[in-house]
Amino acid sequence: MVVGGAHPNEPAGFIAAVVLIENLSVQRGRVIVLPRANASAFTATEPQEAFPGSFEIINRAGNPRTFRVGSRFSNILDGWPDPIIYRHYPSSQLLSGAETRNLNRAYPGRADGTMTEQVAYAIAEVVRREGVSLLCDMHEAAPEYPVINAIVGHERALDVAALAMVDLQAAGLDFRLEPSPPNFHGLVHRELGDYTNARVMLFESAGALQGRIRGVTDADLILRSQDPFYIRAAEVGKLQVPFPREGIPLEVRVGRHLQAIETVCKVLGELDPSSVVEFSRVPDYNELQTHGVGFYLQ
Amino acid sequence: MRRLTIIILAALPVLSSPVIAADQPDSLRTYQQPALLTSCGQAADVLIIKGQCARAGISIKYRPTATADSISDVKCIIIVAGGSSKGLGAAKADASHEEERIKKLLKAAKKEGLPVIVFHTGGEARRGALSDPFNRLAAEGAELLVIAKDGDADGFFRKIADKSKARYIPISDLTGVIGVLQTLFPKPKTTTPQEGG
Numbered sequence: 001m002v003v004g005g006a007h008p009n010e011p012a013g014f015i016a017a018v019v020l021i022e023n024l025s026v027q028r029g030r031v032i033v034l035p036r037a038n039a040s041a042f043t044a045t046e047p048q049e050a051f052p053g054s055f056e057i058i059n060r061a062g063n064p065r066t067f068r069v070g071s072r073f074s075n076i077l078d079g080w081p082d083p084i085i086y087r088h089y090p091s092s093q094l095l096s097g098a099e100t101r102n103l104n105r106a107y108p109g110r111a112d113g114t115m116t117e118q119v120a121y122a123i124a125e126v127v128r129r130e131g132v133s134l135l136c137d138m139h140e141a142a143p144e145y146p147v148i149n150a151i152v153g154h155e156r157a158l159d160v161a162a163l164a165m166v167d168l169q170a171a172g173l174d175f176r177l178e179p180s181p182p183n184f185h186g187l188v189h190r191e192l193g194d195y196t197n198a199r200v201m202l203f204e205s206a207g208a209l210q211g212r213i214r215g216v217t218d219a220d221l222i223l224r225s226q227d228p229f230y231i232r233a234a235e236v237g238k239l240q241v242p243f244p245r246e247g248i249p250l251e252v253r254v255g256r257h258l259q260a261i262e263t264v265c266k267v268l269g270e271l272d273p274s275s276v277v278e279f280s281r282v283p284d285y286n287e288l289q290t291h292g293v294g295f296y297l298q
Numbered sequence: 299m300r301r302l303t304i305i306i307l308a309a310l311p312v313l314s315s316p317v318i319a320a321d322q323p324d325s326l327r328t329y330q331q332p333a334l335l336t337s338c339g340q341a342a343d344v345l346i347i348k349g350q351c352a353r354a355g356i357s358i359k360y361r362p363t364a365t366a367d368s369i370s371d372v373k374c375i376i377i378v379a380g381g382s383s384k385g386l387g388a389a390k391a392d393a394s395h396e397e398e399r400i401k402k403l404l405k406a407a408k409k410e411g412l413p414v415i416v417f418h419t420g421g422e423a424r425r426g427a428l429s430d431p432f433n434r435l436a437a438e439g440a441e442l443l444v445i446a447k448d449g450d451a452d453g454f455f456r457k458i459a460d461k462s463k464a465r466y467i468p469i470s471d472l473t474g475v476i477g478v479l480q481t482l483f484p485k486p487k488t489t490t491p492q493e494g495g
Contacts, residue, residue: 181384
């Protein structure tokens with residue numbers, strides 16, 4: 001199962017999911033793709049962040065295709081009012097009130113909870129009822145964030161993630177391997193790892209859109225992730241990842257996600273032959289750099 | 299004179315430590331299986347070696363928190379060095395507890411005559427205040443160090459190898475691990491019965 005759009009302000013995640021849907025040909029096993037995991041969060045951007053409402057990609061036919069940009073949180077109109085303190089169910093972990101609308105703090109969810117908790121519960125139910133063996137949740141994070149260009153995995157997923165990391169490095173892509181913190185609750189890898197039988201992991205790519213020191217925040221920043229303040233921050237060694245002058249374009253961020261998905265699926269089949277998934281026609285990292293994301297969109 | 303000094307300094311490590319290129323490890327001794335695979339510092343890097351051992355067909359006993367009592371059924375010990383606060387938390391250990399465990403394990407290995415191989419594959423991310431006490435402890439007890447180059451830019455492991463006369467194999471990245479493992483743990487030669495006639 002591939003999840004995009006848990007955080008709709010992280011476009012590489014949901015664009016990678018759309019590319020999968022429009023290109024994937026499955027030969028063995030089943031693939032479930034969820035491109036807009038938090039649909040409510042696609043209906044608004046975050047206040048005071050000056051995010052563009054949408055961006056365009058020229059598709060294979062040469063036509064502009066528009067994608068909405070959303071928020072990290074469900075639309076507040078779907079959950080008014082926020083509590084002052086968010087108490088996670090069932091751990092009772094306390095977080096700030098707005099986190100009550102963060103899907104990736106709401107797992108495993110509950111059927112009669114807030115709307116965001118219900119969405120989390122619904123995803124957990126899909127994983128349980130469909131017997132999902134591997135779940136990959138795709139995100140983006142600020143270049144100054146320590147868990148970046150990383151695979152974060154539940155302990156039952158770490159064997160697959162570790163070997164995938166080696167194979168990704170052989171393909172020229174460096175990923176960090178981060179175990180899911182056992183005491184940080186609500187995250188997809190912790191809770192669905194604990195409450196379902198799936199091996200659960202989360203991929204983080206690096207995007208300036210998520211960062212706190214970015215400058216002009218427009219559609220071009222989404223597409224090219226080229227920002228003078230981040231270039232400067234990289235020059236003085238303040239970032240967790242390389243930040244080249246040409247930026248980290250969408251092709252790179254989506255390409256990393258898709259290459260990681262293909263790789264973890266291969267390793268899963270190697271380690272657990274009962275969970276083999278074989279598919280084709282998904283562009284790999286190099287193909288995306290050559291042709292661009294739009295080439296793979298209808 | 300200054301140029302001569304630089305040349306001599308540059309040559310010193312080559313003269314003093316048995317460095318073996320990862321792609322030319324012919325002079326390496328080989329090891330018997332099964333090997334105990336454990337961590338020193340509980341970083342997830344140990345899982346990479348576990349997976350690569352499986353790919354190389356090497357029989358291991360994976361015991362990330364192995365103690366001195368865990369070595370009766372193995373013929374050598376592989377320790378993967380590098381600290382992780384998350385990993386230590388998951389193992390319900392703190393740094394001093396982890397160090398004590400490894401000290402006892404190394405002492406038991408020495409008593410039983412078991413060879414110890416240390417891998418450090420986490421690079422720069424597994425260096426520093428948390429990791430280096432684990433790295434030093436493990437490396438000082440090893441007869442062979444396999445070290446990813448970007449984790450040894452300052453010669454931390456090389457200096458330990460020089461001092462203890464341990465062999466030292468630098469690898470460029472994780473992709474070099476499997477080749478080293480295959481060399482260290484060669485597959486047993488099978489004899490095929492000759493066809494008559």
